[in-house]
Amino acid sequence: xxxxxxxxxxxxxxxxxxxxxxxxxxxxxxxxxxxxxxxxxxxxxxxxxxxxxxxxxxxxxxxxxxxxxxxxxxxxxxxxxxxxxxxxxxxxxxxxxxxxxxxxxxxxxxxxxxxxxxxxxxxxxxxxxxxxxxxxxxxxxxxxxxxxxxxxxxxxxxxxxxxxxxxxxxxxxxxxxxxxxxxxxxxxxxxxxxxxxxxxxxxxxxxxxxxxxxxxxxxxxxxxxxxxxxxxxxxxxxxxxxxxxxxxxxxxxxxxxxxxxxxxxxxxxxxxxxxxxxxxxxxxxxxxxxxxxxxxxxxxxxxxxxxxxxxxxxxxxxxxxxxxxxxxxxxxxxxxxxxxxxxxxxxxxxxxxxxxxxxxxxxxxxxxxxxxxxxxxxxxxxxxxxxxxxxxxxxxxxxxxxxxxxxxxxxxxxxxxxxxxxxxxxxxxxxxxxxxxxxxxxxxxxxxxxxxxxxxxxxxxxxxxxxxxxxxxxxxxxxxxxxx
Amino acid sequence: xxxxxxxxxxxxxxxxxxxxxxxxxxxxxxxxxxxxxxxxxxxxxxxxxxxxxxxxxxxxxxxxxxxxxxxxxxxxxxxxxxxxxxxxxxxxxxxxxxxxxxxxxxxxxxxxxxxxxxxxxxxxxxxxxxxxxxxxxxxxxxxxxxxxxxxxxxxxxxxxxxxxxxxxxxxxxxxxxxx
Numbered sequence: 060x061x062x063x064x065x066x067x068x069x070x071x072x073x074x075x076x077x078x079x080x081x082x083x084x085x086x087x088x089x090x091x092x093x094x095x096x097x098x099x100x101x102x103x104x105x106x107x108x109x110x111x112x113x114x115x116x117x118x119x120x121x122x123x124x125x126x127x128x129x130x131x132x133x134x135x136x137x138x139x140x141x142x143x144x145x146x147x148x149x150x151x152x153x154x155x156x157x158x159x160x161x162x163x164x165x166x167x168x169x170x171x172x173x174x175x176x177x178x179x180x181x182x183x184x185x186x187x188x189x190x191x192x193x194x195x196x197x198x199x200x201x202x203x204x205x206x207x208x209x210x211x212x213x214x215x216x217x218x219x220x221x222x223x224x225x226x227x228x229x230x231x232x233x234x235x236x237x238x239x240x241x242x243x244x245x246x247x248x249x250x251x252x253x254x255x256x257x258x259x260x261x262x263x264x265x266x267x268x269x270x271x272x273x274x275x276x277x278x279x280x281x282x283x284x285x286x287x288x289x290x291x292x293x294x295x296x297x298x299x300x301x302x303x304x305x306x307x308x309x310x311x312x313x314x315x316x317x318x319x320x321x322x323x324x325x326x327x328x329x330x331x332x333x334x335x336x337x338x339x340x341x342x343x344x345x346x347x348x349x350x351x352x353x354x355x356x357x358x359x360x361x362x363x364x365x366x367x368x369x370x371x372x373x374x375x376x377x378x379x380x381x382x383x384x385x386x387x388x389x390x391x392x393x394x395x396x397x398x399x400x401x402x403x404x405x406x407x408x409x410x411x412x413x414x415x416x417x418x419x420x421x422x423x424x425x426x427x428x429x430x431x432x433x434x435x436x437x438x439x440x441x442x443x444x445x446x447x448x449x450x451x452x453x454x455x456x457x458x459x460x461x462x463x464x465x466x467x468x469x470x471x472x473x474x475x476x477x478x479x480x481x482x483x484x485x486x487x488x489x490x491x492x493x494x495x496x497x498x499x500x501x502x503x504x505x506x507x508x509x510x511x512x513x514x515x516x517x518x519x520x521x522x523x524x525x526x527x528x529x530x531x532x533x534x535x536x537x538x539x540x541x542x543x
Numbered sequence: 544x545x546x547x548x549x550x551x552x553x554x555x556x557x558x559x560x561x562x563x564x565x566x567x568x569x570x571x572x573x574x575x576x577x578x579x580x581x582x583x584x585x586x587x588x589x590x591x592x593x594x595x596x597x598x599x600x601x602x603x604x605x606x607x608x609x610x611x612x613x614x615x616x617x618x619x620x621x622x623x624x625x626x627x628x629x630x631x632x633x634x635x636x637x638x639x640x641x642x643x644x645x646x647x648x649x650x651x652x653x654x655x656x657x658x659x660x661x662x663x664x665x666x667x668x669x670x671x672x673x674x675x676x677x678x679x680x681x682x683x684x685x686x687x688x689x690x691x692x693x694x695x696x697x698x699x700x701x702x703x704x705x706x707x708x709x710x711x712x713x714x715x716x717x718x719x720x721x722x
Contacts, residue, residue: 073658077665091719095691095712096700137718 078103083111087140109133118142118425118469122188123486124172126197129190137194141487142470146423146442149533151485152526153455154494156186156199159478164216166475168464171222173229174246175199175466175473177480178217181208183234184480185246185258186495195488201495202249203258207234207242214238219279219288223300233286233300237275239268241288241303266303268296280320280329285345287320287329295331295343297350307349311341328355358400406430408439408451408534417474419467423485429472431462436476438462438483439534449534454481455527483529491525545572546581547596553589554581561596566668586666591659595669 082104085093090112094104109132118139120127127135145151157177166179177184182204189198208215219235223243230246245261268276270290278289281300288296293311295318298304317332327345341354406428413433420428422440429440436454454462460477467473470486482494545562547555563569571582584592695702704712 073661074665077661080665081661087719091716092689092691092694094716095704095709096695096702098703098708100700101704101712141718 075103079107079111082108083115085112087112087136105131105133109136112136113139116424119421120468120470121170121172121466122175122199122468122471123197125188126191129192134194138487139469142485143423145470145485145487146427149450149531151483152489153452153483153529154481154525154527155455155497156473156480156482156495157184157201158497159456159458163460163477165218165463165477166480167217167220168466168473168475168480169220169222169232170466170473171229172227174202175480176220176222176232177475178220178234179475180216182206183217183220183232183244183258183260191488195490196484196486196493198490198493199482199495201256202246203256205258205260207244207262208236214275218276221279221281221286223281223286224284233265233279233281235276235279235288239270239274239276239290241265241267266298268294270294277315278318280318282320282322282327285320285322287318289315289318289331291315293331293333295329295350297329297345297348299348305348309343309350309352356400358402404443404446406439406441406443406446406449408449410451410535413437416461416463417465419465419472421467421469422472423469425469427467429465429467431465431474433461434459436460436462438465438472438474440472441534447534450531451534452483452529452531455529456481457530489525493525546579547592548581548583549587549589549592550585551589553592555589555592555596557596564669565595568667584667587663588659591656591663594656594660595663595667 082090082093085108090104090108094101094108113132113136116136116139123138130138160179162180164179166177169176169178173188175186175188177186184204185202187200187202189200191197207217214237216237217234218237221233222229223231223233225231225245230248232244232246234242234244236242241264243263243265245263247259247261249259268288268290270276271292274290274292274294276288277291280287280289284300286298286300286303288298291314293313293315294308295311295315296306296308297320298306311331311333314334315331316334319330321328321330322345329343329345329350330340331343332340338354338357338359340358342356342358343351343353344355345351415430416433417431418428422429423442424444426443427440428443429438431438436458437451438454439449439451441449454474454476456479458476458478462474462476465472465474470484472483472485474481474483484493544556545559545568547557547562547568549555559572563572568582587595689697694700702709
């Protein structure tokens with residue numbers, strides 16, 4: 060390489076806009092090396108390099124969103140890189156987020172950039188996301204709880220929960236009850252002087268669903284200003300949040316489990332997961348504020364015979380969460396044409412024969428899928444880039460329960476069992492104060508004492524006694540590879 | 544074939560799919576339609592255009608994360624070695640099989656030419672030529688970035704850090720080291 064000394068041939072002699080374009084093509088190590096060459100490049104990388112890298116390597120995460128706004132682009136990239144590294148090393152802090160509830164609940168989770176909400180029985184529990192600096196993990200603080208109905212009646216249990224848009228305040232929820240009634244809940248911000256844990260809410264009954272006897276509300280999903288509800292027997296109702304009387308209802312006519320609404324897409328759609336073996340997951344397009352009666356696409360099972368009925372719900376849920384990866388926009392929304400889409404990937408942990416109750420995607424590099432199983436509070440996580448491996452973890456304190464609901468973010472997995480919510484945090488900078496302190500409890504897990512609450516075995520992070528002990532095992536294929 | 548005319552008035556008959564790597568020319572062709580008219584490129588000299596459009600040897604797809612290409616298949620098999628710390632959004636996209644000799648020759652043009660190519664790539668809107676290989680060690684594709692000292696030497700960058708500043712930034716950037 061000829062070395063020319065004319066100043067015009069210096070790299071910083073190139074127009075800055077071109078240098079910025081080049082920055083956007085660089086890898087982490089390049090950015091780091093370049094920022095070490097001179098003040099000019101240090102400034103350029105700090106100003107444009109990290110931000111560009113972050114845009115090209117997004118790590119969506121509700122609980123980090125507000126903190127990220129305060130972090131520099133480099134701090135944000137650093138957090139993501141360290142979290143990704145922990146994912147690849149199966150390294151995390153496990154924490155229960157609450158002491159166990161007195162009864163067995165079938166709770167659900169909802170998340171917004173400000174709050175994590177747990178709906179269990181007839182109570183909602185709210186956690187807020189704090190801001191953090193200096194490389195610490197953004198804290199999660201128990202805000203309080205509130206019983207929505209004093210009488211604990213099965214028909215008045217919360218069975219569906221979703222945030223609805225309120226201009227970024229993140230305090231408005233739509234809560235659905237088993238009997239098909241809805242409430243709009245407005246959470247009042249806590250005053251600084253409040254010491255108790257009562258959550259103050261403003262409740263407003265919303266237009267209820269007319270469900271037949273024995274039917275019940277199974278799922279609720281919102282997108283932009285629309286709401287989609289699904290009953291156990293397969294009655295799907297699409298409505299506008301502001302004018303809830305204008306609805307569009309279709310009847311799927313099968314046992315239905317899960318729904319997802321997407322209005323952001325160029326061709327808005329609703330997806331439904333059902334027990335019907337031939338068509339476990341259907342996509343219905345939404346045109347002129349009405350659900351189409353017939354699916355525009357059907358996601359089939361890989362090998363219908365192989366997985367068997369025990370897997371059926373799981374497969375559906377699983378497909379439902381990965382649905383956004385499919386090219387839905389190109390499916391022609393004509394009623395006659397219904398392409399049957401086969402899964403491109405099937406995940407299992409080859410040990411658990413139970414159904415899957417919950418599923419979510421995200422995680423390290425945005426390439427993980429997490430599934431909550433029907434028993435032993437077991438959660439499996441797979442990296443879709445190496446799907447034959449993966450990791451299964453029993454939630455902290457090992458509740459003998461299904462994992463009813465999961466939310467996977469870039470660095471955190473929120474989950475909930477019949478007894479309590481929990482978190483697995485793969486991000487850096489987790490401190491004792493990051494999560495709510497809990498009363499020592501032995502319920503359901505005799506022998507939990509200070510001695511066996513060890514964790515995050517690796518000393519690399521320099522943390523100890525922050526997480527709870529959890530049983531984790533690598534899926535068989537990963538273990539073989541580890542030995543090899 | 545498309546007829547291109549450079550700033551020094553040389554004419555080039557070039558394959559359409561090669562010139563269409565340039566978004567500028569592609570758009571031009573779409574606007575003009577089929578035509579025998581030469582396309583003037585007043586900002587590109589003939590020597591640079593030759594470099595940019597070398598037909599048969601040019602890479603059809605330049606993967607800026609090329610250094611992982613050789614390990615891609617093993618990472619799928621072996622989750623214990625984390626698949627790549629560089630998480631492009633697009634890990635699954637089709638990858639070329641190797642970094643071609645072409646690339647290596649390409650980067651060993653002299654620096655004046657290299658800058659001209661970068662400028663031309665910007666003008667012609669050829670994204671693939673504005674890529675990280677300018678900083679990569681051409682002889683060792685798997686070794687990641689060149690050390691800062693080498694980048695300085697290569698591009699005549701004057702180190703204006705004090706030793707303390709340099710040590711400080713090195714420490715701040717430790718997390719970004721490839722592991």
